[in-house]
Amino acid sequence: MKTRGALLWKPGTNSGWSIEDIDLDPPRPDEVLIELVASGLCHSDAHLDTGDIPLPFAPVLGGHEGAGVIVEAGDHATGLEVGDHVVTTFLPSCGRCRWCALGMSSLCDVGAGVLGGKAPDGTNRIHVDGQPVGAMSFLGTFSPYVVAPVSAVIKVPKEIPLDKAAxxxxxxxxxxGSAVYAADTQPGDTVVVVGTGGVGIHAVQGARLAGATTIVAVDPVEFKRETASKLGATHVAESIADAMSLVADLTDGVMADKVILTAGVGEGNLVGPCSLLTRKGGTTVITSAAPAMQAEVSLNLLDLTMSGKRLQGALYGQCNARADIPKLLGLYKRGELMLDELVTNTYSLDDINTGFTDMMEGRNMRGVIVYD
Ligand SMILES: NC(=O)c1ccc[n+]([C@@H]2O[C@H](COP(=O)([O-])OP(=O)(O)OC[C@H]3O[C@@H](n4cnc5c(N)ncnc54)[C@H](O)[C@@H]3O)[C@@H](O)[C@H]2O)c1
Ligand SMILES: [Zn+2]
Ligand SMILES: [Zn+2]
Incomplete structure (x- = not known):
């Protein structure tokens, strides 16, 4: 079919997204065609443009945070049918690999290929003027239609508004999951979230729901700190340096049980300060995506060893999409997880570059493209 999509012709060059007419192949047996209602703008797509996350494939259709309705289902699209409301997950779970079997589907072997530009079977569904186009996370939700593998599609209840479900x-x-699973937040904990944008704000919510009693939101942007305060942060700071004395005061010098780094870019010089904010035996979770070629981290290793601290990487918040997406939507329906207030601006596909500028300039919790 003919449709449109936002492409990066030269990923890594800060050239922005261009809207092109694209050809989309029909779904193969284990795939579905989804008519999207909405797609979130995540910083990870911006990383493709800046080059922090390099891609082996160009051009590429961006976007990985979508929700919509299935309009065509392949013959082996088990459990999915036309008319189902679905969310696309940026990390598929095959259900068969060792990691999926262990309940660690965020580390799925199929998911390991999401930045390869191709569908899991090594082919392309998208073309422009006959040229193959890569797809972010096997998806490419910056298009009103997406052909997605069943492993990346989660059915959701029809009463959930799809522009929020995205x-x-x-x-x-x-x-x-960065707060609940990777940090293993416990009742009574002091948790610091560094960077309360589209991802970090949910670490604040996760920490609150897991029973943390002191939650410190660190963000240079006032609007982010205000939003974090409304959604569970008990204290705010403009910088890690400011948080250092605040957290020392709040904990009688013990420091935070858990610190979660969700700033826009995982700069190596943020790791040491985050670890210093963490108490003896505590955990520092690194969720931010770092520039791929960055190999240096500033960290006081003697403090890490002598204080028995843990540094924990976290992909997809260590969530299992098939179990956790329905659970999170249940919390949303009960009014315990806030989503509506976090869609701060919506855009047409043609205005996608404005959406990313708004993200970079701190105007959005989440910007969302809404399709007609
Ligand atoms: N690990 C994963 O599975 C995964 C998944 C999605 C996104 N990410 C990454 O998480 C990061 C956050 O993504 P997002 O969509 O929330 O981005 P965002 O731009 O919406 O939010 C980033 C926030 O960090 C703040 N910030 C920037 N520098 C800071 C600093 N030095 N100290 C404190 N706050 C700072 C910004 O003001 C902003 O509010 C990105 O690196 C993204 O690629 C990781
Ligand atoms: Zn993302
Ligand atoms: Zn798997």
Whole structure:
């Protein structure tokens, strides 16, 4: 079919997204065609443009945080049918690999290929003037139609508004799980979230729901700190340096049980300060995506060893999409997980570059493209 999509012709060059007419192949047996209602704008797509996350493939259709309705289902699209409301998850789970079997589907072997530009079977569904086009996360939700593998599609209840459900494709589980699973937040904990944007705000919500009693939101942007305060942060700071004395005061010098790094870019010089904010035996979770070629981290290793601290990486918040997306939507329906307030601006596909500028300039919790 003919449709449109936002492409990066030269990823890594800060050239922005261009809207092109694209050809989309029909779904193969284990795929579905989804008519999208909305797609979130995540910082990970911006990383493709800046080059922090390099791609082996160009051009590429961006977007990985979508929600919509299935309009065509392949013959082996088990459990999915035309008319189903679905969320696309940026991390598929095959259900068969060792990691899926262990309940660690965020590390799925199929998911390991999401930045390869191709569908899991190594082919392309998208073309422009006959040229193959890569797809972010096997998806490419910056188009009103997406052909997605069943492994990346989660059925959701029809009463959930799809323009909010889209956030479940990445930002919500990534942030929530960073606090609940990767940090293992316990009742009474002091938790610091560094960077309370589209991902970090859900770490604040996860920490609150897990029973943390002191939650410090660190963000240079006032609007982010205000939003974090409304959604569970008990204290705010403009910088890690400011948080250092605040957290020392709040904990009688013990420091935070858990610190979660969800700033826009995982700069190596943020790791040491985050670890210093963490108490003896505590955990520092690194969720931010770092520039791929960055190999240096500033960290006081003697403090890490002598204080028995843990540094924990977290992909997709260590969530299992098939279990956690329905659970999170249940919390949303009960009014315990906020989503509506976090879609701060909506855009047409043609205005996608404005959406990313708004993200970079701190105007959005989440910007969302809404399709007609
Ligand atoms: N690990 C994963 O599975 C995963 C999944 C999705 C996104 N990510 C990554 O998480 C990061 C956050 O994504 P997002 O969509 O929330 O981005 P965002 O731009 O919406 O939010 C980033 C926030 O960090 C703040 N910030 C920037 N520098 C800071 C600093 N030095 N100290 C404190 N706050 C700072 C910004 O003001 C902003 O509010 C990105 O690197 C993204 O690629 C990781
Ligand atoms: Zn994302
Ligand atoms: Zn798997």
């Amino acid at each position: 956030l479940l494709g990445c930002g919500v589980p990534t942030g929530w």
